[in-house]
Amino acid sequence: MKIVKHSGNIVDFNREKLKSSLLKSGANKNIVDELLQTLENQIYEGISTKKIxxxxxxxxxxxSNSHAARYNLRAAIQLLGPAGFFFEKFIARLFVSEGYLAQTNLFLSGKCVGHEVDVVIKKNDYIEMVECKFHSGKDANSDVKVPLYILSRFNDLKDRSHKIYSKKDVISACWIVTNNRFTSxxxxxxxxxxxxxxxxxxxxxFSLRKKIDDQQLYPITCLTTLTIAEKDKLMVLDIILAKEILENLEILERIGISPNRIKNVLKEASELCKFI
Structure with a gap:
């Protein structure tokens, strides 16, 4: 059976690939096998991968809401846009979970010009800059022009003293992070x-997906029990991760969610983050 990808390319339906993605949601094998049987009765020649x-x-x-939330991870990360400001905060939290200090949205003076830097991280007195390349579309990849451009910015900033964590911080390395893929x-x-x-x-x-799963760093945009408007309100209040809701129980009431719905949201967030 032929299906149509997001890019418009026509490919063969791959049952094992779909099964693998469903298993990554956390659903057990028996549930996944039942879902696959149901899906195979609903798909047809020429169906789009988006519809599947x-x-x-x-x-x-x-x-399970939490299984759906985990399955929705990549699309949820795309909701940290549209400009990627919340994606930068999300990446900062990822590094913090690995023992770094992190600051976002800094303006630093280079040898030639000033630069806006998305994230600056520090561990063991070693300071690195992190540039985030956010894509709102699933098929947009970061090509060689991205590291070419960012390397020039890094070269302008390195070996100079900056006031970040102290008065004489030197940026020694550079990361580039994207929510999609890099070309070869x-x-x-x-x-x-x-x-x-x-x-x-x-x-x-050590991919972005693996780091998120290993550390349960799921963004609140994963949660199926919240509306898009509610997720936006939470992110404005600096609640980026699902587990941060569990650490700030009053925040859901603060944005006007009813007690009954709060129970459902907390249940999904707890299961997603394996708190229970």
Whole structure:
């Protein structure tokens, strides 16, 4: 059976690939097998991958909100836009979870010009800059022009004293983080230039997706029991992660959610973050 990808390319339906993505939601094998059987009765020649995703999401949601939330992860990260400001905050939290200090949205003077830097991290007196390349579309990849441009900014900022954590901080390394993927040329150039890359699926064993799953760093945009407007209100209040709701129980009442719905939101967030 042929299906249509987001890019418009026509490919063969891959049952095992769909099964793998459903298992990553946390649903057990028996539930996934039942869902696959139902899905295979609903899909047809020429169906889009977007439609398959919507069908799978709806079926998972009937089984478990938290499974649907985890399955929705990549789309949820795209909701940290549209400009990527909340994505930068999300990435800062990711580094903090790994033992770094992190500051966002800094303006630093380089040798030639000033630069807006998305995130600056520090661990063991070693300071690095992190540039976030946010894409609101699923198929937009970061090509070699991205590390070329960011390397020039890093070279203008490194080996100079900056007032960040102290009065004489020196930026010694640079990361580029994207919510999508890097092209092979971008990866090759970064390796050659000493830049660190982090994307949805790269590096394979330490990718953005794997870090999120391993540390339960799910953004609140994953949660199926909240509306988009409610998620936006929470992010404005600096609630970026689902687990931060569990640490700030009064925040849901503050944005006007009813007690009954609060119970549902907390249940989903708890299951998603494995608190219970």
């Amino acid at each position: 995703y919507k069908l799978a999401f709806a079926l998972l949601k009937k089984s 040329d971008a990866i090759a150039f970064a390796k050659c230039s000493g830049l660190q890359l982090l994307s949805w699926d790269y590096p394979e064993k």
